[in-house]
Amino acid sequence: MESHRTPQAPDRAPGAGRKKSAMLIYLFGALGGLNWGYDTGVISAALVYLRPDFELTSWAEGWIVTGLIIGAVFGAAVGGRLSDKYGRWKILLATAVTFIIAPIGMALAPDATVLFIFRFIVGLGSGLAAVTLPVYLSEISPARIRGKVTAFYALAIVSGQFIGFIIGLSFAPMESWRWMLGLSVIPSILFAVGLAFIWETPRWLVKKGREDEALTILLYDRTPDEAERELMEIHLIQKEEEAAGAQNLKALLQPWVKPILFVGLGLAIFQQIMGINTIIYYAPTTLQNVGFSDQAAIASNLIIGVMNVLAIWLALTYADRWGRKPLLIAGAIGSCLSLAILALTNLLLPEPDGFGVVGIITLACMAIYIFMFQASWGSIVWVMLGEIFPLGVRAAAMGLATTALWFANGVVALGFPPVLEAVGVGWLFAGFSVICFAALVFTYLRVPETKGRSLEEIETNFRNTAGMPVIPSPKRMR
Numbered sequence: 001m002e003s004h005r006t007p008q009a010p011d012r013a014p015g016a017g018r019k020k021s022a023m024l025i026y027l028f029g030a031l032g033g034l035n036w037g038y039d040t041g042v043i044s045a046a047l048v049y050l051r052p053d054f055e056l057t058s059w060a061e062g063w064i065v066t067g068l069i070i071g072a073v074f075g076a077a078v079g080g081r082l083s084d085k086y087g088r089w090k091i092l093l094a095t096a097v098t099f100i101i102a103p104i105g106m107a108l109a110p111d112a113t114v115l116f117i118f119r120f121i122v123g124l125g126s127g128l129a130a131v132t133l134p135v136y137l138s139e140i141s142p143a144r145i146r147g148k149v150t151a152f153y154a155l156a157i158v159s160g161q162f163i164g165f166i167i168g169l170s171f172a173p174m175e176s177w178r179w180m181l182g183l184s185v186i187p188s189i190l191f192a193v194g195l196a197f198i199w200e201t202p203r204w205l206v207k208k209g210r211e212d213e214a215l216t217i218l219l220y221d222r223t224p225d226e227a228e229r230e231l232m233e234i235h236l237i238q239k240e241e242e243a244a245g246a247q248n249l250k251a252l253l254q255p256w257v258k259p260i261l262f263v264g265l266g267l268a269i270f271q272q273i274m275g276i277n278t279i280i281y282y283a284p285t286t287l288q289n290v291g292f293s294d295q296a297a298i299a300s301n302l303i304i305g306v307m308n309v310l311a312i313w314l315a316l317t318y319a320d321r322w323g324r325k326p327l328l329i330a331g332a333i334g335s336c337l338s339l340a341i342l343a344l345t346n347l348l349l350p351e352p353d354g355f356g357v358v359g360i361i362t363l364a365c366m367a368i369y370i371f372m373f374q375a376s377w378g379s380i381v382w383v384m385l386g387e388i389f390p391l392g393v394r395a396a397a398m399g400l401a402t403t404a405l406w407f408a409n410g411v412v413a414l415g416f417p418p419v420l421e422a423v424g425v426g427w428l429f430a431g432f433s434v435i436c437f438a439a440l441v442f443t444y445l446r447v448p449e450t451k452g453r454s455l456e457e458i459e460t461n462f463r464n465t466a467g468m469p470v471i472p473s474p475k476r477m478r
Helices: 016-030 032-053 058-086 088-107 112-140 143-174 177-182 185-197 202-207 211-218 224-244 249-253 258-273 276-289 294-299 301-322 324-348 357-374 377-387 391-446 455-465
Strands: none
Touching: 016 143, 016 185, 032 058, 032 088, 032 112, 032 143, 032 177, 032 185, 032 276, 032 294, 032 301, 058 088, 058 112, 058 202, 058 391, 088 112, 088 177, 088 185, 112 143, 112 202, 112 377, 112 391, 143 177, 143 294, 143 301, 143 377, 202 211, 202 224, 211 224, 224 455, 249 258, 249 391, 258 276, 258 377, 258 391, 276 294, 276 301, 276 357, 276 391, 294 301, 301 324, 301 357, 301 377, 324 357, 324 377, 324 391, 357 377, 377 391
16 A cells, blocks of 8 residues: 555554654644745835835735735645645645745845746745645544644634734844745744655545555544544535535535535635725725834734734633634624724724824724634634635535635735725725625624534535435444
């Protein structure tokens, strides 16, 4: 049998050492989010000095930011199909290569065009990571901790953003955007090293007929009974999908799959149009518009970075206790209210005043918004996208949802500078507040709860809801 990143079979008795090894797999698997987070975090500070260096117009500035996102759309569009064909691990390796090449090119870019090209390349890697990593983490972790494990990815993203904020502040006195962008090669190398410690997912191995290897990996963080029962459920779901023809892209159009795809696309798009990218990419620009100095605006990123990390830590701790849907609802309410207050402050109070009333309320509302959003939509959406799609089309559906996510991200990032220039901070954030309310309604009406269910149980629930026949799993036959 072909060997593919599969460990030697562990002792079948549970043990602390084996669980420690499993946690390392989850941790190193999530590291792919660190680079993406760094690049999105540091660009907000780099823009302050790129603008005069390359004499950027507001549209050119938008294109520099959006270069990463356009690349991510392409990466996400092909990532699902490639990870189904070659395996999750190999696609993560390709991601690591792009993450190492791109920072060097960005640091040496002689003009805005070359910088855009290398931002596009790092975007390819980000798109591949966004498709593959949530699927990888959800497929390799047991149901009881899947929310926590998948939230590691979101934690890596915001940790990377926080590091990017610190680097941006550190190099601000030198006005060195090249160092800011180039240092992302460090988290890239960490991710590449981490790939030596992780394995292929059991569900992909079952799809390829390698069930012995899949069982070996399941035993890393399951009891023997749990591992064998889960392997049988994976196998039975695989057979159900083969019988139903759910093993190709056409399966996405099946009547019982369409509602799942609608939920996934809705979660992905709402996550990106609720205003988060205007805060992450353009926080200094927004604060400059209310009177902050350049360095004060960049320094304020640290507050946003701290709120990011605290919020994801909350989600990581409680996603498997409180459930996915309650967190999404609470996050939509908090995001809607904080953006509404931010909008009213900027529309009704006096002119920009730096650290005066308008400036402080703007910064406080941005920090509260970040906390509420990242504790819910910023983290839980990645958990749910990794778990709601059927096995036979999981990577393909994830690719479609992530492509939609990055496309929405790009529209927001590209349009923000000229829209901000045209209508101002107040009306812009009023619009985002309305979108947050729409996300609340969508979640209440359409999003299912998935806490505590295996991936196979989630799929079976969708099939039952649609009236599809289901082969009983070992758990249900007892």
